Amino acid sequence: xxxxxxxxxxxxxxxxxxxxxxxxxxxxxxxxxxxxxxxxxxxxxxxxxxxxxxxxxxxxxxxxxxxxxxxxxxxxxxxxxxxxxxxxxxxxxxxxxxxxxxxxxxxxxxxxxxxxxxxxxxxxxxxxxxxxxxxxx
Amino acid sequence: xxxxxxxxxxxxxxxxxxxxxxxxxxxxxxxxxxxxxxxxxxxxxxxxxxxxxxxxxxxxxxxxxxxxxxxxxxxxxxxxxxxxxxxxxxxxxxxxxxxxxxxxxxxxxxxxxxxxxxxxxxxxxxxxxxxxxxxxxxxxxxxxxxxxxxxxxxxxxxxxxxxx
Numbered sequence: 001x002x003x004x005x006x007x008x009x010x011x012x013x014x015x016x017x018x019x020x021x022x023x024x025x026x027x028x029x030x031x032x033x034x035x036x037x038x039x040x041x042x043x044x045x046x047x048x049x050x051x052x053x054x055x056x057x058x059x060x061x062x063x064x065x066x067x068x069x070x071x072x073x074x075x076x077x078x079x080x081x082x083x084x085x086x087x088x089x090x091x092x093x094x095x096x097x098x099x100x101x102x103x104x105x106x107x108x109x110x111x112x113x114x115x116x117x118x119x120x121x122x123x124x125x126x127x128x129x130x131x132x133x134x135x136x137x
Numbered sequence: 138x139x140x141x142x143x144x145x146x147x148x149x150x151x152x153x154x155x156x157x158x159x160x161x162x163x164x165x166x167x168x169x170x171x172x173x174x175x176x177x178x179x180x181x182x183x184x185x186x187x188x189x190x191x192x193x194x195x196x197x198x199x200x201x202x203x204x205x206x207x208x209x210x211x212x213x214x215x216x217x218x219x220x221x222x223x224x225x226x227x228x229x230x231x232x233x234x235x236x237x238x239x240x241x242x243x244x245x246x247x248x249x250x251x252x253x254x255x256x257x258x259x260x261x262x263x264x265x266x267x268x269x270x271x272x273x274x275x276x277x278x279x280x281x282x283x284x285x286x287x288x289x290x291x292x293x294x295x296x297x298x299x300x301x
Contacts, residue, residue, distance in 0.1 A: 011234045084241025087248030105238045106162035
């Protein structure tokens with residue numbers, strides 16, 4: 001069974017970079033462009049890992065993470081925050097919410113793979129990465 | 138309440154390091170600060186902006202680019218073939234995300250100095266002739282860079298409200 005990874009980011013560019021980094025691995029990438037969509041996709045797809053942006057329209061990453069941790073069906077999914085904000089209080093706040101790890105933008109694709117690999121087992125594959133695109137707004 | 142005149146963060150120093158890092162890491166491009174950069178005018182400009190606001194500090198970061206260079210950035214970040222022209226939405230997203238990284242880093246630097254603030258989502262302005270006006274009491278910091286033969290202008294507007 002391929003791993004299922006959910007990328008929640010309002011930037012299509014970041015979701016594309018995540019997809020590109022994961023392409024050599026046996027993964028299915030699910031996408032969402034804000035926290036509200038992210039919760040819907042997480043409930044539907046039950047991903048093995050969530051990569052979550054902080055500042056997003058509609059619902060931000062901290063709110064999505066809070067709601068995720070309140071949901072018994074979703075709270076065990078490991079979450080890595082992908083954020084442009086590295087301030088101490090910001091990091092402490094998201095750590096208290098039960099985030100597994102965080103990666104500060106800008107980041108290299110190798111750094112992203114290393115963080116993901118610490119939380120789930122990535123296996124290389126030959127075929128192209130399958131992608132489930134974000135729902136259309 | 139009074140207006141603080143000295144910045145708790147050396148914006149020039151911070152932005153110089155951070156912009157070089159963002160461009161190197163995300164775009165594989167080398168940007169160089171022009172020490173006494175001449176005024177930079179773009180005939181066709183794409184500008185990313187991200188605001189930040191808190192109790193003691195408010196402001197915005199603007200990333201001004203020629204539209205041609207903004208296209209080059211999108212091509213680099215999205216990994217497109219050089220002959221492929223990125224669409225406007227793709228360029229806007231790339232410029233917005235780079236501006237977000239610059240503003241997010243600056244926000245973190247402010248927060249680490251006790252000036253908690255939040256950042257907005259990015260906005261894009263395109264045009265041939267526009268100027269960002271700053272309000273009274275707002276410090277305006279300008280930094281000019283050279284990258285791949287193009288100019289990059291970073292404009293930071295910041296206002297400190299220090300409760301005394």
